[in-house]
Amino acid sequence: MADANGNLVEVTGVDKVFHRGSEDIHVLGGLCLKIPEGEFLALMGPSGSGKSTLLNLLAGLDRPTEGSVTISGERIDQLSERRLAGWRARHVGLVFQFYNLMPTLNAARNVELPLLLTHLSRTERKKHVEVALSVVGLNHRHGHYPRQLSGGEQQRVGIARAIVTDPTLLLCDEPTGDLDRKSSDEILDLLQALNQDQGKTIIMVTHDNDAAKRASRIVHMNKGKLTTDAAA
Amino acid sequence: MKYFSVIWSSxxxxxxxxxxxxxxxxVAFILYGYLSAIRLGFDAGVEVSGVDRLVMQHKVSLIQFLPESYEARIEQVQGVDSAVHGTWFGGIYQKPMNFFSQFPVKVEEYLDMYPEYVISDEHKKAWLETRNGAIAGRTIAERFGWKVGDRIPIQATIWTRKDGNPTWEFNLVGIYDGVDKSTDTTQFFFRYDYFQEARSFGSGNVGWYWIRVDNPDNAAEIAKEVDQLFANSPAETKTQPEAAFMQGFAKQIGDIGFIMTAILGAVFFTILLVAGNSMAQAVRERIQEIxxxxALGFTHTAVLAMVLAESLLLACLGGFAGLAIAWTMITTMGDPTNGSLPVFFLPVKDVVIGVLLAVLTGLAAGILPAIRAQKLQIADGLRR
Incomplete structure (x- = not known):
């Protein structure tokens, strides 16, 4: 749920420092960012610019050293580990560059994973999985294991897993980074459809200009700061 | 239960x-099952000992004899219900490896002392009527294929006959069973009067006495009183509860319980290392998946529980299958010593302990990898 100004995500004065032995590595410095609900934002920048770190903070996978991260009006940087895990399960869908599917589970079981954390019955879970797989056009391959699927298909299963709980926010870390052009286009078409047809707020980290052009807004980062912020 | 498919798939x-x-x-649990059954075989005497029975032996050692005349004096002690003597015969049937114990006893008094030996009235009557009659336990009779009416020649190693013949020939007049499967049915009993009459030496002497007391609570006091009765005599006595006597007897071979525990301890320690290593490797390979x-929302505790459950599943699958196989083999194939053990079965108590051992093995093997998985930071894991 967005705030009064329509912002779903609000990052305020965020610093992130990693400690490597006696050395402090400043990855993000005083970063501020607001993302309205329903936006498709592409986050670009060179390696080490802090894109993935910012994505991790937005996903509640890590905490800022300073500053606040507010999503749907909730300060997620202040939540306990347990509550943060619950929050992730309810509000965030994650899509990874290398899909990160469980190799021993078939497509349907992989998509079902986040639903195991809900109170849905087996039948209800099955129904949700069917819907998610049909959204990504893979209902016919529900019984196939990741090794039996192409890269593009695996990523579509990854997207189905990300959307199966109907999350507030879809966070994609280089979702087309491991795919050929054709498969990349299919994935980007799918993300665009999710944004435009279902109103999903999407934040996508990418190195690919063509992929970024599919977003409604492109934010560039360098050395832990936002450098440019413009509509695509 | 809904997490089972994830755990199973791991x-x-x-x-x-x-x-x-x-x-x-x-394999470890099959071994556990077999060793438990063997230990029970050695401890059978202890397990089935009557709490109201004492055993009186010579104070110096069990191989020293006691006078037969003690019986009447023991029975005069207040609190003593009855007393009956026994003597180790130690004969050989056909060849030395066919070991089983043989005792000359007074028929009625002995059967009264040991109601756990069940014999039909017909067989008992035949035994009372046949001077060289003997009865054998069901296990030993089946082991050698004996049936009532057979003549059983036993070669004496201690008690030669007056006529110089070392072979004692008995007429098998009955077969006894046990009240339950823990009763020793591998023994062979014959009549004391026949033994007394035919033995070449030791007339009037016996090996030990079984004493039954009115009230088990007074057993220690009565034992003391009985020993005092024969103090300063040429054959002083040592009286103790039957269980303690049987334990001492079994320990003449060695502390079987300790040996079994030591073997199983080594086996389970090795298994713990094998299963623990297996689980540690499994978690190490799955860091990114964990x-x-x-990242999907599973809590640290849920991940800990899932790794522990996987370890438990691994140990329980092996453990329960091992116990089931051991139980089936013990039940169907029987005593590997062909009846040298008085009893041979896997008791329920040891099955329950086995189940607990399997659970403990699973928990112990899984705890360190589970803690590692629990502590894993998501961002670190995803970077691998």
Whole structure:
């Protein structure tokens, strides 16, 4: 749920420092960012610019050293580990560059994973999985294991897993980074459809200009700061 | 239950490793089952000892004799219900490896002392009527294929006959059973009067006495009183509860319980290392998957529980299958010593302990990898 100004995500004065032995590595410095609900934002920048770190903070996978991260009006940087895990399960869908599917589970079981954390019955879970797989056009391959699927298909299963709980926010870390052009286009078409047809707020980290052009807004980062912020 | 498919699928990740680990646990539990049954065989005397029975032997050692005349004096002690003597015969049937114990006893008094030996009235009557009659336990009779009416020649190693003949020939007049399967049915009893009359030496002497007391609570006091009765006599006595006597007797071979425990301890320690290593490797290989689970919303505790459950499943699959196989083999194939053990079965108590051992093995093998998985930071795991 967005705030009064329509912002779903609000990052305020965020610093992130990693400690490597006696050395402090400043990855993000005083970063501020607001993302309205329903936006498709592409986050670009060179390696080490802090894109993935910012994505991790937005996903509640890590905490800022300073500053606040507010999503749907909730300060997620202040939540306990347990509550943060619950929050992730309810509000965030994650899509990874290398899909990160469980190799021993078939497509349907992989998509079902986040639903195991809900109170849905087996039948209800099955129904949700069917819907998610049909959204990504893979209902016919529900019984196939990741090794039996192409890269593009695996990523579509990854997207189905990300959307199966109907999350507030879809966070994609280089979702087309491991795919050929054709498969990349299919994935980007799918993300665009999710944004435009279902109103999903999407934040996508990418190195690919063509992929970024599919977003409604492109934010560039360098050395832990936002450098440019413009509509695509 | 809804997490079962995830846990089960983890085991299938490296099928060969999981199967080999399960097999090693399975073999350990088959061994556990067999050793438990063997230990019970050695401890059978202790397990089935009557709480109201004492055993009186010579103070110096069991191989020293006691006068037969003690019986009447023991029975005069207040609190003593009855007393009956026994003597180790130690004969050989056909060849030395056919070991079983033989005792000359007074028929009615002995059967009264040991109601756990069940014999039909017909067989008992035949025994009372036949001077060289003997009865054998069901196990030993089946072991040698004896049936009532057979003549059983036993070669004496201690008690030669007056006529110089070392062979005692008995007429098998009955077969006894036990009230339950823990009763020793591998023994052979014959009549004391026949033995007394035919033995070449030691007339009037016996090996030991079984004493039954009115009230088990007074057993220690009565034992003391009986020993005092024969103090300063040429044959002083040592009286103790039957269980303690049987334990001492079994320990003449060695502390079987300790030996079994030591073997099983070594086996289970090795199994713990095998299963623990297997689980540690499984978690190490799945760091990224565990991080993904946490990223999806699984809590640290849930991940800890899932790794522990996987370890438990591994140990229980092997452990329970091992126990089931051991139970089936023990029940169907029977005593591997062909009846030298008085009893041979896997008691329920040891099955329950086995189940607990399997659970403990699973928990112990899984705890360190589970803690590692629990502590994993998501961002670190995803970077691997």
């Amino acid at each position: 085991l299938k990740r490296k099928k060969t490793r999981s199967i080999l680990t399960i097999l090693s646990i399975l 991080a993904v689970l946490k």
